[in-house]
Amino acid sequence: xxxxxxxxxxxxxxxxxxxxxxxxxxxxxxxxxxxxxxxxxxxxxxxxxxxxxxxxxxxxxxxxxxxxxxxxxxxxxxxxxxxxxxxxxxxxxxxxxxxxxxxxxxxxxxxxxxxxxxxxxxxxxxxxxxxxxxxxxxxxxxxxxxxxxxxxxxxxxxxxxxxxxxxxxxxxxxxxxxxxxxxxxxxxxxxxxxxxxxxxxxxxxxxxxxxxxxxxxxxxxxxxxxxxxxxxxxxxxxxxxxxxxxxxxxxxxxxxxxxxxxxxxxxxxxxxxxxxxxxxxxxxxxxxxxxxxxxxxxxxxxxxxxxxxxxxxxxxxxxxxxxxxxxxxxxxxxxxxxxxxxxxxxxxxxxxxxxxxx
Numbered sequence: 001x002x003x004x005x006x007x008x009x010x011x012x013x014x015x016x017x018x019x020x021x022x023x024x025x026x027x028x029x030x031x032x033x034x035x036x037x038x039x040x041x042x043x044x045x046x047x048x049x050x051x052x053x054x055x056x057x058x059x060x061x062x063x064x065x066x067x068x069x070x071x072x073x074x075x076x077x078x079x080x081x082x083x084x085x086x087x088x089x090x091x092x093x094x095x096x097x098x099x100x101x102x103x104x105x106x107x108x109x110x111x112x113x114x115x116x117x118x119x120x121x122x123x124x125x126x127x128x129x130x131x132x133x134x135x136x137x138x139x140x141x142x143x144x145x146x147x148x149x150x151x152x153x154x155x156x157x158x159x160x161x162x163x164x165x166x167x168x169x170x171x172x173x174x175x176x177x178x179x180x181x182x183x184x185x186x187x188x189x190x191x192x193x194x195x196x197x198x199x200x201x202x203x204x205x206x207x208x209x210x211x212x213x214x215x216x217x218x219x220x221x222x223x224x225x226x227x228x229x230x231x232x233x234x235x236x237x238x239x240x241x242x243x244x245x246x247x248x249x250x251x252x253x254x255x256x257x258x259x260x261x262x263x264x265x266x267x268x269x270x271x272x273x274x275x276x277x278x279x280x281x282x283x284x285x286x287x288x289x290x291x292x293x294x295x296x297x298x299x300x301x302x303x304x305x306x307x308x309x310x311x312x313x314x315x316x317x318x319x320x321x322x323x324x325x326x327x328x329x330x331x332x333x334x335x336x337x338x339x340x341x342x343x344x345x346x347x348x349x350x351x352x353x354x355x356x357x358x
Contacts, residue, residue, distance in 0.1 A: 036129060041120050045079065051076070051150075051151060054076065065154055067109075067132050068141070069147040071113055075132055076131075076132065082127060090124075090125025111140060139165045178226070179226055182231055182235075186235055186236060187226055188234050191263065194265075233265060242259050243310065245258050245274050268310060
């Protein structure tokens with residue numbers, strides 16, 4: 001999947017490259033802050049390095065890496081001639097050296113970075129400030145490597161992070177792409193029809209016509225092929241996604257568990273049924289013919305937490321646990337959702353996956 005993401009990224013970059021770069025530079029110029037004064041530079045140096053400020057004693061590869069990290073994050077400034085501790089040591093510079101620095105930055109970055117450059121004399125010493133704004137389409141590379149700014153340091157991105165950053169900056173998501181080697185006949189028409197009926201029954205939408213046209217309007221079909229989201233939701237045979245649920249006597253003693261391998265709608269309902277089997281329910285009679293049910297935990301809160309574990313983000317494996325006094329999820333480590341005894345405000349989205357909440 002990582003290789004597929006990288007291929008998608010390369011394809012996107014090649015498509016109308018000149019037009020994309022021209023638009024990128026126009027937007028980039030609009031975001032730039034073009035004027036600084038000595039007092040502002042003094043204040044930046046006094047405040048120290050941060051999410052958007054870095055000090056360098058001299059120009060070199062680390063300056064370009066910092067610019068690359070800033071442009072892939074929220075933008076920032078590299079102040080050259082200042083030590084990491086904030087001491088102003090100054091730097092030798094001239095028009096020729098500045099032009100040489102800019103040329104090196106442009107030739108070693110792809111697409112090229114063109115920072116704003118301003119020179120200041122502070123206490124008789126030269127300081128150069130290079131400023132870049134966040135680019136709208138990411139990531140930008142330095143000699144084939146990609147960096148991002150986190151807190152006050154620069155981090156190299158791995159292959160998955162590179163692909164995800166590019167898709168996000170283009171406002172695409174991983175599940176919006178066609179599922180490899182899967183055709184429309186792999187989708188269950190019964191599941192699709194149930195989905196459309198459930199949407200229409202909410203009263204907020206009224207989709208009519210051919211089921212495939214409806215999926216196309218919802219961007220669940222791409223070039224007459226099902227997207228990854230469509231396969232996760234409607235496949236006749238579930239792919240590799242699983243939900244793993246366990247009932248725990250203690251944090252280390254599991255007394256029941258289940259792995260659910262199903263499409264997302266069915267998997268979510270099966271997971272909720274499993275949870276309901278192990279929480280208490282109270283029946284209340286208030287004079288009406290029909291009794292009222294009161295669950296130990298609000299079902300809407302449980303459903304919301306369970307669906308968040310599935311959808312944010314969608315991964316191949318999710319773990320949910322049931323303990324004596326709490327419910328929770330395991331995902332990338334232990335992150336328990338404790339004591340779900342207060343009703344949560346539910347969110348409504350337009351992504352079809354979110355209709356699991358209905």
